[in-house]
Amino acid sequence: MAQKTTVARPYADAAFQLAQAAGALAGWADGLAMAAAVVSDSRVATVLGHPRVDDGRKADLVLDVCGEALDGQQRNFVRLLVQRDRIGVLPEISHQYDRLRAEYEKTLNAELTTAHPIDDAVRDRLAEALSQRLARTVSLDTQLDESLIGGAVIRAGDLVIDGSVRGRLNRLTSALSR
Structure with a gap:
């Protein structure tokens, strides 16, 4: 590779x-x-x-x-x-x-994975917030993954924001096992 x-x-x-x-x-x-x-x-x-x-x-x-x-x-x-x-x-x-x-064009394709469908207004607010944070125009693609249980995961380039219930449970399990 x-x-x-x-x-x-x-x-x-x-x-x-x-x-x-x-x-x-x-x-x-x-x-x-x-x-x-x-x-x-x-x-x-x-x-x-x-x-x-x-x-x-x-x-x-x-x-x-x-x-x-x-x-x-x-x-x-x-x-x-x-x-x-x-x-x-x-x-x-x-x-x-x-x-x-x-x-060059200061654009970024990001992926939003949610446990449940979200409406367009929420998706647009998330895209705008990411655009401001990353200083780029963000295009947000959405996917459903019921295994997240709740919440969402955002992947934008190297940035990963895991606000899912599954992610929180994994972090809690990791913390308890130390």
Whole structure:
């Protein structure tokens, strides 16, 4: 995992710089996500990993499946990754690109997991409070997990706020066992 991250970083940086220069951050994010999904398909991965398939055919395969979703620069980027035998790290490149974009745009996707459904007003207040605390625009996705018993858990990047009953019981158990 660390090796893929290390290999992907300069390519993600280069893609971000190209996208920024072209004013196409969203377009590049969509294109990279599409190409990453294609590369992640097991059938495509088999062809890409086959030693007898030449680089041109590998690149053409990915580009044909992506169709018009990629512009000229993105198509060249895919060809470069194939030539340098880095096409397999495209999903990690896409992930790192998304992180660079979110940092640049000062946005953050957070996850709110609750034991019971909450209404939109409560969710919006939580998103606003997180936005103020983190100095970023927070998009809050909600999920239900009845095993929490009550309360909620918020995951925003590296920040985890566990206000669930299950979390409190776990902390109490840990404290009592010391």
